[in-house]
Amino acid sequence: xxxxxxxxxxxxxxxxxxxxxxxxxxxxxxxxxxxxxxxxxxxxxxxxxxxxxxxxxxxxxxxxxxxxxxxxxxxxxxxxxxxxxxxxxxxxxxxxxxxxxxxxxxxxxxxxxxxxxxxxxxxxxxxxxxxxxxxxxxxxxxxxxxxxxxxxxxxxxxxxxxxxxxxxxxxxxxxxxxxxxxxxxxxxxxxxxxxxxxxxxxxxxxxxxxxxxxxxxxxxxxxxxxxxxxxxxxxxxxxxxxxxxxxxxxxxxxxxxxxxxxxxxxxxxxxxxxxxxxxxxxxxxxxxxxxx
Amino acid sequence: xxxxxxxxxxxxxxxxxxxxxxxxxxxxxxxxxxxxxxxxxxxxxxxxxxxxxxxxxxxxxxxxxxxxxxxxxxxxxxxxxxxxxxxxxxxxxxxxxxxxxxxxxxxxxxxxxxxxxxxxxxxxxxxxxxxxxxxxxxxxxxxxxxxxxxxxxxxxxxxxxxxxxxxxxxxxxxxxxxxxxxxxxxxxxxxxxxxxxxxxxxxxxxxxxxxxxxxxxxxxxxxxxxxxxxxxxxxxxxxxxxxxxxxxxxxxxxxxxxxxxxxxxxxxxxxxxxxxxxxxxxxxxxxxxxxxxxxxxxxxxxxxxxxxxxxx
Numbered sequence: 001x002x003x004x005x006x007x008x009x010x011x012x013x014x015x016x017x018x019x020x021x022x023x024x025x026x027x028x029x030x031x032x033x034x035x036x037x038x039x040x041x042x043x044x045x046x047x048x049x050x051x052x053x054x055x056x057x058x059x060x061x062x063x064x065x066x067x068x069x070x071x072x073x074x075x076x077x078x079x080x081x082x083x084x085x086x087x088x089x090x091x092x093x094x095x096x097x098x099x100x101x102x103x104x105x106x107x108x109x110x111x112x113x114x115x116x117x118x119x120x121x122x123x124x125x126x127x128x129x130x131x132x133x134x135x136x137x138x139x140x141x142x143x144x145x146x147x148x149x150x151x152x153x154x155x156x157x158x159x160x161x162x163x164x165x166x167x168x169x170x171x172x173x174x175x176x177x178x179x180x181x182x183x184x185x186x187x188x189x190x191x192x193x194x195x196x197x198x199x200x201x202x203x204x205x206x207x208x209x210x211x212x213x214x215x216x217x218x219x220x221x222x223x224x225x226x227x228x229x230x231x232x233x234x235x236x237x238x239x240x241x242x243x244x245x246x247x248x249x250x251x252x253x254x255x256x257x258x259x260x261x262x263x264x265x266x267x268x269x270x271x272x273x274x275x276x277x278x279x280x281x282x283x284x285x286x287x288x289x290x291x292x
Numbered sequence: 293x294x295x296x297x298x299x300x301x302x303x304x305x306x307x308x309x310x311x312x313x314x315x316x317x318x319x320x321x322x323x324x325x326x327x328x329x330x331x332x333x334x335x336x337x338x339x340x341x342x343x344x345x346x347x348x349x350x351x352x353x354x355x356x357x358x359x360x361x362x363x364x365x366x367x368x369x370x371x372x373x374x375x376x377x378x379x380x381x382x383x384x385x386x387x388x389x390x391x392x393x394x395x396x397x398x399x400x401x402x403x404x405x406x407x408x409x410x411x412x413x414x415x416x417x418x419x420x421x422x423x424x425x426x427x428x429x430x431x432x433x434x435x436x437x438x439x440x441x442x443x444x445x446x447x448x449x450x451x452x453x454x455x456x457x458x459x460x461x462x463x464x465x466x467x468x469x470x471x472x473x474x475x476x477x478x479x480x481x482x483x484x485x486x487x488x489x490x491x492x493x494x495x496x497x498x499x500x501x502x503x504x505x506x507x508x509x510x511x512x513x514x515x516x517x518x519x520x521x522x523x524x525x526x527x528x529x530x531x532x533x534x535x536x537x538x539x540x541x542x543x544x545x546x547x548x549x550x551x552x553x554x555x556x557x558x559x560x561x562x563x564x565x566x567x568x569x570x571x572x573x574x575x576x577x578x579x580x581x582x583x584x585x586x587x588x589x590x591x592x593x594x595x596x597x598x599x600x601x602x603x604x
Contacts, residue, residue, distance in 0.1 A: 131310035134589075135582045138544030139562065143315070146566040146574040147322050149329075219433065226435050227548050231563055246438060250552065253445040260445055264438030271433035 019208070022284035029280025032273040039270065043089030052080035054087040055238060063255045072262055076252050084240060085262055091241040092270070095156055095234070096222035102160025103217055107167025108210075112198055114168070115175025126172070129165045137162040138227065145233050152225075152241075155234040159224045163217055170213050174206040212282045219274030226267050242267050297594060304590045308583065312364070315579045316357050319347060319571055330373060330569050346373060346572070369576035374568055379576035382561060389459045390557035392473060393549065394542045397480040402535055404481075405488025409531075410524070412489065413496035424489065431486025437548035440479035444552070447475060457553040476553040480546060484538045491534045495527040502526075529596060536592035540585045 013021070023029060042049065051071075058078035066073045072081035114122040132140065141158035148154040178184060178201065187197050226243030228234040235241040242263035249259035322329050327343035343349075348356045363370065369379035412424045448456035454475055460468040499505065500523055508518050547559035554560075558577055565573035 127306060127310060130307045131314055134307050134311055134540070134586050135314070135578060136540050136544035136585060138547055139578045139581060142547070142562060142566050143318055143574050143578050146569055146571060147318055147329075149569070150567075223433075223435055227437060227545075230435075230437050230548065231551055233566065243435075246435075246441065250441045250444075253441060254449045257445050257450075260438070260441050264435055264442065267435050267438065268430065268433050271435075272429060275429065275433055 019284050023280060026280045026284060029277055029284075032276045032280075036270070036273050036277065039089060039273075040093065042086060043093055046083075046086040046089060050080075050083035050086045052083040054079060054083040054240075056080070063252070065256065066258065073256055073258050075248070075259055076255070081259065081262065084245065085242070085266065088240045088242050088245060088263070088266075091152070091235055091239055092222060092225065092243070092267070095152065095159075095225040095241065096218045096274075099156045099159035099163065099221040099225065100214055100217045102157065103163040103221075104167050104210075104214065106161065106164035107169075108171050110164075111168035111171025112175050112202065115172035116179050116194070116198060116202060118176075118179075122172075125168070129168050132162075133165045138224070141224065141228065142233075145228065150233040150236070152229075152235045152239070155225060155228045158228075159221050162224075163221060166213060166217055167210075170209055171206060174209060175202055178202050178205055208281070208285050212278045212285075215274050215278035215281065219271040219278070222267065222274070223271055300590060300593055304586055308586055311582050311586070312361060312579060313357070315575050315582075316360055318575060320353055322571075326571070330571060343373060346371065364579065369580070370572040372565075372573050373570045379573050382573065383558060383577060383580055386556060386558050386561045388461070388557075389555050390543075390546055390550070390559060392462075393476055393480060393546050393555065393557065394539070396473065396477045397484060397542055397546075398535070398538060400477060400481040401484030401488050401538060405485045406492050406524075406528075406531065408485070408489040409492025409496055410519070412493040413500065416493075416497050421493075424493075428486040428490045431482050432490070434482060436479050436483055436545050437552050439482055440476060440549055440552035443475045443479055457555070459553075459555045459557075472553075476549050476555060479552070480542060480549045483545070484542065487538065488531060488534055492527060492531045495530045496523060499523050499527045532592055532595060536589045539588045543581050543585060 056079060058074070060078065061070075061074055062076055062078040064070050064074040064078070070080050070082065072085060075081055075084065110125055114125040140162045141155070144158035144161065145154050148157065175198075184197060184201060187201065225234055225241060226246070229241050229243030230247045232244075232247055235244040237244070245263040246260065249263065253260045319326060325340075326347060326349065327340040328335060330343060331339050348359060351359075360370075367380060369383070371378050372382065408424055408428075412421045415421060444456045447454045455468075455472050456475075458472060460472050462469045505518060505523060508522060509515070546557065547562060549555070550557045550559035551563060558581065562574060562577045565577065
């Protein structure tokens with residue numbers, strides 16, 4: 001309440017200032033954003049802060065329950081589970097981020113071109129996107145893995161391609177609206193090139209909805225990677241992501257339920273965090289977003 | 293109206309055709325010699341020649357595509373690269389568990405999701421509504437295969453109430469069939485329930501604030517009647533779209549659920565084919581499932597006219 005009154009809306013606030021004010025006052029979104037930043041830091045520092053070597057086996061203390069020595073217990077060969085969880089942060093987040101970057105790289109330029117130039121190009125690209133989206137994305141990714149062989153690189157590539165239509169749609173719909181604006185027409189009549197208009201006018205206008213989509217897609221890609229790694233097609237041992245840890249853990253659920261509980265809970269919270277941050281950015285954009 | 297239906301039908305067929313091109317092109321994407329990729333480095337020349345013949349690699353791409361398409365249209369999805377099974381036969385023997393799983397999960401998502409949405413929309417922003425909203429955010433983010441594994445740990449291992457997996461045909465033992473399907477259906481439906489709850493809440497609140505609802509209230513109609521007969525009907529239109537998308541999602545996610553619960557459905561067929569790199573089997577499975585998804589979405593689209601009072 002106090003924060004709200006302190007940051008009361010002003011008469012002539014710039015859109016960016018309004019966005020920042022709204023976003024900062026959204027406690028849930030902010031907490032999840034801070035959580036994600038901390039998680040990234042922990043993931044990067046995992047080799048330094050992990051209590052044990054994640055690969056160090058100690059068969060004598062296999063399936064140890066949670067204790068002061070092993071906060072999350074140990075797995076079937078006595079490896080410290082907390083250390084394994086911490087080391088899995090980096091591959092998990094990296095897969096989500098890289099796959100999303102690939103989706104953006106494919107979807108953004110094609111969507112921009114389709115929405116801006118319209119015509120046959122738009123029809124062809126849009127129909128093609130419809131077709132890709134009609135294939136359940138997990139099946140599409142599985143088919144790509146069948147061709148390229150299992151492994152984390154293939155999985156990232158498959159997820160990236162499967163999710164590209166999300167960015168195509170966002171980019172296309174915004175480009176469609178912006179091209180109608182008077183200042184774009186004016187720029188055209190001044191003889192400014194298409195590529196310059198796209199870069200200087202269209203692209204900056206789509207930054208905010210893109211941020212929303214990026215955040216959501218990272219969450220979705222992490223779920224995806226977890227699923228494919230759970231099937232045994234993604235991250236391969238000795239490296240581990242939370243998804244591949246789950247694959248291993250389900251066999252030992254009766255020995256120690258924590259082995260199943262923690263990686264899944266971690267995935268859940270991270271995906272929830274990315275979705276919430278995305279929602280929160282969208283809400284903070286409020287009116288300006290609809291103005292497109 | 294007939295014209296609109298025809299247009300939708302044609303555009304579905306176009307998408308279907310493009311899907312067939314994409315699915316077919318997958319084999320063309322294999323780097324190097326597909327036969328070597330599929331069989332591995334130790335393949336004998338005879339094996340390689342056999343795979344070449346099976347994939348028709350001795351012919352140009354376009355010719356191969358039309359041959360494949362003609363065969364597919366006559367119901368021949370090809371033959372497994374590694375077993376004597378035909379793709380169509382393998383799918384037919386595995387389809388029942390998958391269809392049951394998806395159908396029940398969809399019905400459950402719609403029933404519970406809409407009910408929860410209605411409860412949520414009675415008093416937007418109340419404590420109950422917020423609790424439901426939080427729960428649906430969690431439901432959307434939860435990895436469903438993990439939920440399945442947790443359900444097994446709780447209800448099969450600890451409490452021993454329900455089996456941890458496997459499948460029994462309805463005809464063999466209806467009671468075991470139901471017990472076997474309970475946990476997988478719940479795990480599969482969780483995300484859908486959350487998404488439909490969220491969508492139905494949003495659209496119920498939108499419709500509640502429309503003028504026709506105010507008019508009905510002013511006329512002195514019973515609030516429950518207004519809600520059930522008028523608001524819900526209008527509000528279901530966007531929900532039905534989400535339900536159509538759910539079918540697409542469910543087919544993907546059922547692959548994971550089948551793996552967790554060891555259900556011998558299409559999903560597990562697909563995963564084992566991915567491991568053995570049985571490209572023909574993968575192609576056929578993906579193509580068939582996508583056909584079903586497209587058909588369902590076409591039906592969903594056409595059902596708008598029935599739901600939307602504006603078109604009557």
